[in-house]
Amino acid sequence: MQLQQRINAFSKLGDFLSQFTKKGIQKKDDIEYNELFFDGFNHQIKLAEEYNGWFTKENILYSLENWSNLLINKLLSDWLVKYNFNNIESKKVAVIMAGNIPLVGFHDFISVLLSGHNVLVKQSSNDKHLLPYLAKYLEHVEPEFKGSITFTEDKLNGFDGVIATGSNNTARYFEYYFKGKPSIIRKNRNSVAVLSGNESEEDLKNLSEDIFRYYGLGCRNVSKLFVPIDYNFDDFFRAMYDWNPIINKAKYANNYDYNKAVYLMSEFNLLENGFLMLKEDESYASPIATLFYETYNRKEQLYQKIKADSELIQCIVADGFIENEIPFGDTQNPSLKDYADNVDTIEFLLKI
Numbered sequence: 001m002q003l004q005q006r007i008n009a010f011s012k013l014g015d016f017l018s019q020f021t022k023k024g025i026q027k028k029d030d031i032e033y034n035e036l037f038f039d040g041f042n043h044q045i046k047l048a049e050e051y052n053g054w055f056t057k058e059n060i061l062y063s064l065e066n067w068s069n070l071l072i073n074k075l076l077s078d079w080l081v082k083y084n085f086n087n088i089e090s091k092k093v094a095v096i097m098a099g100n101i102p103l104v105g106f107h108d109f110i111s112v113l114l115s116g117h118n119v120l121v122k123q124s125s126n127d128k129h130l131l132p133y134l135a136k137y138l139e140h141v142e143p144e145f146k147g148s149i150t151f152t153e154d155k156l157n158g159f160d161g162v163i164a165t166g167s168n169n170t171a172r173y174f175e176y177y178f179k180g181k182p183s184i185i186r187k188n189r190n191s192v193a194v195l196s197g198n199e200s201e202e203d204l205k206n207l208s209e210d211i212f213r214y215y216g217l218g219c220r221n222v223s224k225l226f227v228p229i230d231y232n233f234d235d236f237f238r239a240m241y242d243w244n245p246i247i248n249k250a251k252y253a254n255n256y257d258y259n260k261a262v263y264l265m266s267e268f269n270l271l272e273n274g275f276l277m278l279k280e281d282e283s284y285a286s287p288i289a290t291l292f293y294e295t296y297n298r299k300e301q302l303y304q305k306i307k308a309d310s311e312l313i314q315c316i317v318a319d320g321f322i323e324n325e326i327p328f329g330d331t332q333n334p335s336l337k338d339y340a341d342n343v344d345t346i347e348f349l350l351k352i
Contacts, residue, residue, distance in 0.1 A: 003085050006116070017064050022058070032141055033141065045057065063103050064103075088117075088350065091160035092117065093112045093118070093119055093120065093161045096122045096162065097121065099124025101214040104218070114346075120150045121151045161181060189313060189341065190286075191314045192284065192313055194225075194317070206328035207317065209329045212246055215249070216289075224291065226295075233271055243276075252275075252288065256288070276291060278292075306322065
């Protein structure tokens, strides 16, 4: 199968996904195999929501809309144009996926297939409904994908390379288990925002999207703030207010109540507004419903600290602070070229 065939197939998948957006679900007349797949995928969305309490319909549709905006022929072609796919020998690549947010492993999935390899997928039990159905759609719009996509719940065997995403603990297991195989093994990372105190109301409202989308469960969610000494959080809390209905989500509220009780019993100083707690802490990984913060005096010192801790950080949200920073509100809208942990997945796949 030629590269353009693969691109065309994913572009058609993008067209199919364009029916599922944040504004709602609306069936279109010009989508290939829609009569066969539309109602079934709608049912898979409901199953995903019922099975995983963190996967609300709103968040699932948010993810689907983002992918529909990326799976466009021109964007896919522009992404892949710099790579040389000539004479690639097809291998079997295992992809072990996390399950913290909907379709979190989809970029690895499409990278393997677009590179001309076969993919062996081991999904998280928390996110097992959406991807297999989309894989079936792919096989219908491009029959040559049949036999290239395998899902398993068993022990992985017969693969030539692996991409595995998990926690720091599972990463140690992966490194041992997959030693001797070409691999990308991802560990815990978190995202941070650097505030100057001069942010506009719009900047801070956009930042709230980076904090609360997917309940803060993604590695691209901001879990820590760096703020100037004597920073006044009043404007920050006002900008967060539109997200106050999040406390009505039972799983989120339970985490909020539990963590607040732990902090109060430990006599930590907290700032909170009824649905978000701010705690001064040097760590990067904050619990659900909590945002850590750390103060800085000089930007140069903070710059050096963030550089030194780069392996712990996925995204840096800021305005004019550091190279490769992300604008406020954009962490959950990565481009196809935004590789997790800054490891070029396509380059890795071409060298297996």
